[in-house]
Amino acid sequence: xxxxxxxxxxxxxxxVTVEIDQPAIGCNSRATExxxxxxxxxxxxxxxxxxxxxxxxxxxTGSWGTTTAEKAEGVLNQNPFDxxxxxxxxxxxxxxxxxxxxxxxxxxxxxxAYQLIGGDVFSNxxxxxxxxxxxxxxxxxxxxxxxxxxxxxxxxxxANGFTACKMKIGRGSYLMERKAGLQRDIELVQLARSTAGExxxxxVDANNGYTYDEVITFLNETSNCDVFWIEEMFEEExxxxxxxxxxxxxxxxxxxxxxxxTRTRDPLEFYDPFFExxxxxxxxxxxxxxxxxxxxxxxDMAAAHSVQCAPHNWxxxxxxxxSLQFGKTIxxxxxxxVATLTSDVIDTSNYAFTGGAFTVPDTPGLGLELDEDVYDxxxxxxxxxxxx
Numbered sequence: 001x002x003x004x005x006x007x008x009x010x011x012x013x014x015x016v017t018v019e020i021d022q023p024a025i026g027c028n029s030r031a032t033e034x035x036x037x038x039x040x041x042x043x044x045x046x047x048x049x050x051x052x053x054x055x056x057x058x059x060x061t062g063s064w065g066t067t068t069a070e071k072a073e074g075v076l077n078q079n080p081f082d083x084x085x086x087x088x089x090x091x092x093x094x095x096x097x098x099x100x101x102x103x104x105x106x107x108x109x110x111x112x113a114y115q116l117i118g119g120d121v122f123s124n125x126x127x128x129x130x131x132x133x134x135x136x137x138x139x140x141x142x143x144x145x146x147x148x149x150x151x152x153x154x155x156x157x158x159a160n161g162f163t164a165c166k167m168k169i170g171r172g173s174y175l176m177e178r179k180a181g182l183q184r185d186i187e188l189v190q191l192a193r194s195t196a197g198e199x200x201x202x203x204v205d206a207n208n209g210y211t212y213d214e215v216i217t218f219l220n221e222t223s224n225c226d227v228f229w230i231e232e233m234f235e236e237e238x239x240x241x242x243x244x245x246x247x248x249x250x251x252x253x254x255x256x257x258x259x260x261x262t263r264t265r266d267p268l269e270f271y272d273p274f275f276e277x278x279x280x281x282x283x284x285x286x287x288x289x290x291x292x293x294x295x296x297x298x299x300d301m302a303a304a305h306s307v308q309c310a311p312h313n314w315x316x317x318x319x320x321x322x323s324l325q326f327g328k329t330i331x332x333x334x335x336x337x338v339a340t341l342t343s344d345v346i347d348t349s350n351y352a353f354t355g356g357a358f359t360v361p362d363t364p365g366l367g368l369e370l371d372e373d374v375y376d377x378x379x380x381x382x383x384x385x386x387x388x
Contacts, residue, residue: 004079013097015062016379020342021042022315022341026136037134047061050075050097056107061288069385072097080101080105106365112367114329114360166231167189167203202225212243212244226254231258232258238273256281260285268298292325309330317339318346321366
């Protein structure tokens with residue numbers, strides 16, 4: 001990065017685990033038994049904080065695996081701009097600090113992170129979907145009560161301003177008898193469409209819980225529901241995907257094939273044969289796990305094959321907003337994934353949400369604020385580790 005400040009040095013790095021409030025999130029197709037989710041459930045999110053000699057405090061969620069104090073020691077007394085060059089990304093050995101580094105250099109330069117992540121800005125109305133519709137129907141003694149719960153979940157998405165939701169399917173994997181579970185999946189997608197009406201995108205995610213034949217049955221039975229995408233219906237296999245793509249086209253459906261969430265740790269080349277075969281429409285690697293540096297490379301690979309990008313985000317408040325900063329810099333960003341998480345120490349109010357889309361602020365760094373009073377009261381002195 002040319003003409004960056006040369007006198008800035010990193011003086012301290014620390015990791016702290018903060019508490020995140022989460023709504024009552026339930027099970028997916030990998031669950032072997034249904035549990036009543038706790039309405040006051042909590043996540044933990046690790047935050048990296050970087051201090052510099054000019055008084056800057058940059059922070060963000062960890063990425064690229066677990067960051068340790070030993071790994072972070074290498075950045076002490078270094079200029080942060082030597083570690084994160086927008087032309088090449090982050091040096092691999094410091095990828096665990098990447099998100100905090102984007103915030104740090106943005107604050108030093110007085111620029112939002114997206115201006116440093118990419119050279120162009122393509123949109124500031126970034127659509128997002130509600131990803132909190134799980135197997136809540138199975139929490140009730142009667143089917144009627146269960147159907148009413150899913151109907152209310154869809155109504156809640158609409159009331160909260162979303163124009164899209166994602167529904168978990170795959171009840172027949174463990175939680176119901178196979179055929180009955182498939183039929184319940186179909187019935188609930190039909191219910192969601194009749195509840196939401198037209199102009200509302202319905203996405204479904206099987207977490208690899210379907211067979212190929214079950215996918216065909218599902219698509220046939222929901223052909224009047226205009227399912228927007230099917231996600232991770234079964235384990236990735238090029239020929240099966242080729243057959244599935246052909247069926248969708250022959251059926252005259254507009255449904256997209258989405259995949260990639262569980263392959264974040266695999267080399268990105270894993271998807272080359274899928275891209276080359278034209279059988280994936282949307283790539284979904286995890287935003288927090290892959291980080292901006294990895295996602296920039298993946299987005300270039302996807303663009304070469306007209307594949308759209310919808311970064312996966314689950315269980316991370318900060319990962320979602322990072323995906324929006326990144327999303328502004330690519331023309332083929334499709335959707336962000338919202339898990340409706342909140343925190344008393346993290347202020348996200350700079351990001352506006354209207355009409356089912358988010359507006360990214362022009363505030364320096366990642367556009368999030370850390371409430372230092374809450375931090376001092378609840379977390380100061382309780383950091384996981386500190387160096388410097």
